[in-house]
Amino acid sequence: MIDTSIDLQEFDEAFASAPTSLGELTDGTYTARVTDVSLLLSKAGNPMLVWDLRILGPEFAGKLLKKRRAITHNNITFVRKELETCGLMLGKMSELNGQIHRMVDLDIEITRLTRNGDSNIYFNRRIEADSEPLELSADDLPF
DSSP states (O other): OOOTTOOOGGGHHHHHHSOOSSOOOOSEEEEEEEEEEEEEEOTTSOEEEEEEEEEOSSTTTTOEEEEEEEOOTTTHHHHHHHHHHTTOOOSSGGGHHHHGGGGTTOEEEEEEEEETTEEEEEEEEEOOTTOOOOOOOGGGSOO
């Protein structure tokens, strides 16, 4: 039962300045779980993959992230690498709709990198006992 007569206003200022338990995610490498993947249309009208990711920890455990990747002719190579890193080996891009669900509950190593004020998330490798690590190099970055 909640006692609505308890006045908590005296704590408002201290609460506003208290750090959150998750803090601001810093650039670095993390283990995350794919909790959902959607295929949507971007504002520009391009197909777009949206991954919902939850950091597994130990630092920032529980923090939620979104990775968005528009699908265009200019970046199809990056899209394919990301899908394959997630274990999705498609014969044709048009097979994605029927296979997208296979990425949910996947554990993946990610890197968050900020350049010129823009943060991006890169997929490094699947976390599986039998998976080979995929090295992330400067050639793999889209800028």
